[in-house]
Amino acid sequence: MQYFLAGGGGLLSFETGFGIWVLISTLLFLWAMNKWLVPPIMKALKEREATIKTSLESAEKALARAEEVSRDNEKALKEAEIAAQKIRKQAIEEAELLRTERIEKSKAEADKLLTDARHVIEQEKKRALNELRNEVAQLAVEGASIILKSELDSAKNRELVNSYIEDLTKSN
Amino acid sequence: MGFLAAGLGAGIIAIGAGIGIGMIGKGATESIARQPEAAGDIRGAMLLTAVFIEGVALIGAIVCIILALGIGQ
């Protein structure tokens, strides 16, 4: 029963000497922990946490940057595509224009050639006609002179023939 | 008489602490069932509250021990 005595050496008593021992050893130990043992651990843990935090942050930043870059790339690609399309379109249009121009030009050239040819032909024709007329007139004069020699004055005949030929050309 | 008081006291302490801790457990399990994602926080709060009740009950139990054995000597 003595163990339960609340006064001396019992279970529910506070033993002063023992308490002092516990207090001294615990305080000494706490002091050592506070001074030497725990701070380096705290520091190391904090350091590591800081490292992890910064690396996480930098990774996030890098990710954001990569995303931005890829977005930029995509944008650039799209722009380039649009530009290329534009250029192609322009080229096609230019080519079309060129083609039509060339066609027109060639047409015009052909026309010109045609008109030139026609002119030449006309001139040739005129000349030929003139020549022919002269020739015919000559011939007729010669013929008429022959006739006139035979029957009439050649001057009067030539007049006659000329008027006749004039009529001929008019009717022509 | 001291033994009787100690026995009765211990019994009443057990009833009181039992009801208290039982209610905490009920509340905690219901909360966990409702919000399983908050189980950790609830468990911590439950332990803290249960510990307070336990402290009171243990002080009562110590008084009972003193009663029972103080009479005996």
Place this chain on the structure above:
Amino acid sequence: MSKLMRRAAAILLFLLAYSPDVIAADATDATDVNNDQESVIDVMGKVSNHDYFELPWTKVYLPRIFLSEGEWHVYKSTKSAVDSGEFEVSEAGLVRTNGAEITLDMSISSHLIYVWMGLLLTFIITFLVGNRYKSGVGRTTEPKGILQNMFEVLFVFIRDDIAKEFIPHNKYEKFVPYLFTIFMAITFMNLFGLLPWAAAATANLTVTATLAMITFVLTQVNASKDHWRHVFVFPGVPAWTRIILTPVEVLGLFTKPFSLAIRLFANMLSGKIMIVCILGLIFVFTDLFGAYVGVGSGVFWVLLTTALYFLKVLVALIQAYVFTLLSAVFIGMAAEEHHHEHDETSVAHAQNVQT
């Protein structure tokens, strides 16, 4: 089947270890029941403080140190103290032969050894892991090895889940060493109580009261002005209620460490007493119904004890956690600074109006 046989053999061996005691108990109780009852089932002897350190095979007697009449008396053991003629054994321990009072009994007792062992183990582990951190392992990389990993789990748990959560943010770092130390030391002390021949130092009220006292002093030293204001002057309540509230609050200051000490003490004590009592039931049954019933029912009691041991491991850890947690809660509650911005701004406003 062979597994079952092996288990049965193990239990039988366990019981056989007790059988000489059983017979001895029978023999002594037959002669004088009242005289020698406590030597058979010495429940309190298992949990109380001794002048010897018990090992499975022997007892090591510890030094006795007394302060009496302003003089220190140091002896190698209780026996040498008695042999010197200065002390004699009495009902309440050693007393002076000349009737003088022993002012202070600073004897190294078994519980003190366990306190030291708990602190020493904490010291060794912290020292080893601290050296690892110092040498660079775990500074920027992950921790390596079982010891460092386990240590870090506990340390980070104490720091983040206990200190950071309950103590205001700008102050918590100061208390991490203390909280970690008491957590580890109490855990080791509690776990030593699981050894059959050892005792938990925390099952001694002196130890828990001392630890609670340290928490109490830390709480009051680090208390903020607001804490004291809430204890003595209650902002925002009628003046006459202070007559009731102030004594209650002052009492509350002291009940906190008291309940802290009693909780740990009672939990650890009851665990050990329960185990000794349940194993003691073997002897009680032997006394009541004879050796065969006692040994036969022993199977059941031993199984029950095994279950209780698991519970005790759990309780040892939980109580260490609870002690640390409540220390942090008390310190945090006292160190917290409430902001009475509302009052101050209204006063400032009134002053502005006056000028």
